[in-house]
């Protein structure tokens with residue numbers, strides 16, 4: 001008999017899982033509390049503009065994931081040759097999105113290299129209780145100190161107080177702290193190769209390694225052909241329905257009862273507030289795990305480990321030819337407001353009226369901060385930073401921005417989360433018909449791998 005899987009949460013986790021399961025012939029119900037599916041990927045429709053919620057692009061670095069995304073898009077995508085930069089110590093470094101630590105001076109780079117080699121040789125296994133421990137174990141103490149300062153703008157918390165589980169969410173796996181020639185020389189050593197970054201865009205092949213056939217796919221990233229990331233969500237919805245997935249939008253899952261036979265869901269329609277029930281053989285929880293813990297009446301409050309990073313996002317509509325060349329720029333300088341600026345109208349067509357485009361400036365902050373309380377008053381300063389970044393010319397007239405604020409632009413985890421999550425995983429074994437992404441991946445590549453693991457476990 002066909003097994004019925006209910007999926008709670010229609011973000012990328014839920015979409016991915018629903019599609020792969022439906023393709024394998026499962027009966028699938030996808031439930032989301034939002035008006036559209038897509039979660040953080042669903043852009044905002046504002047007049048004639050489609051505003052992405054921050055900077056989103058599809059990476060073309062894992063063939064299986066690229067194939068899946070292109071299928072979900074019914075091949076309606078445009079390749080994008082990314083142009084990016086990052087700013088550290090007021091210096092803009094082209095061709096890298098990671099912070100360029102060479103901007104901190106050669107003495108700092110020399111110490112980092114010495115400590116990195118020491119780390120590799122010592123092979124000591126120090127206990128990891130926080131993000132600070134993990135970063136130090138990976139890169140040594142000088143690099144950890146520098147990164148802690150540099151990333152404070154994005155984390156809004158100290159590495160000491162944050163969970164090691166967010167390493168991949170926030171930090172690059174390799175450090176960019178040496179000039180290219182020296183870096184390439186050292187990278188001949190396999191263990192140093194794992195830790196040292198080079199400017200990837202000078203030669204995309206350096207970035208891709210052997211994961212993608214670049215002779216056929218000569219682009220680093222791609223993007224929906226129309227309507228931005230919202231276009232992806234809309235195409236994905238169509239595709240899911242084509243494969244028989246039943247989608248329930250504006251529907252909140254408030255309770256899951258579990259038995260040997262399956263799961264009994266209590267769902268609330270957000271339109272008429274009526275509650276209704278749905279039975280399935282198995283439930284995949286594709287939302288925040290701490291909320292699942294609450295629904296299952298778990299004794300510990302996992303939400304206490306949440307560390308939300310608030311966002312204030314400024315959207316400026318401009319003629320396309322007045323927007324600078326970069327796809328996006330990361331700014332790590334703590335005295336500047338903008339954390340990342342992007343120009344999604346450069347990626348694909350049809351996110352703005354003809355000849356027009358928009359710049360999106362993301363400010364990371366916390367609720368109650370000066371930026372949070374007085375956001376509109378920061379407009380002129382934000383615009384000046386866009387001029388300094390060369391995203392716009394000083395002669396360009398500043399348009400009135402549209403400003404969006406969210407108290408949790410992304411959710412990091414506090415120190416202690418890993419231990420608490422492992423305890424919850426033991427508890428959750430009593431509910432074998434409820435499954436959830438145990439690794440809590442952030443990037444789409446990580447999410448895809450989470451989902452593949454879940455489906456493999458289901459099949460075996």
Ligand SMILES: Cc1cc2nc3c(=O)[nH]c(=O)nc-3n(C[C@H](O)[C@H](O)[C@H](O)COP(=O)(O)OP(=O)(O)OC[C@H]3O[C@@H](n4cnc5c(N)ncnc54)[C@H](O)[C@@H]3O)c2cc1C
Pocket residue numbers: 008009010011012013014031032033034037038039040041053054055056057058059251252253254286287288291409410441442443444445447
């Ligand atoms: C600004 C920003 C930019 C990013 N850019 C990139 C990028 O360029 N590349 C990349 O790889 N990754 C990027 N990411 C990361 C990646 O896009 C996200 O981590 C991913 O989309 C999250 O998907 P998700 O399904 O885990 O969560 P979400 O998108 O948060 O989806 C969860 C869904 O569950 C629903 N839900 C929750 N509780 C319930 C309930 N009780 N009942 C019903 N529904 C419920 C919510 O409505 C939501 O739609 C970015 C993230 C952000 C925030």
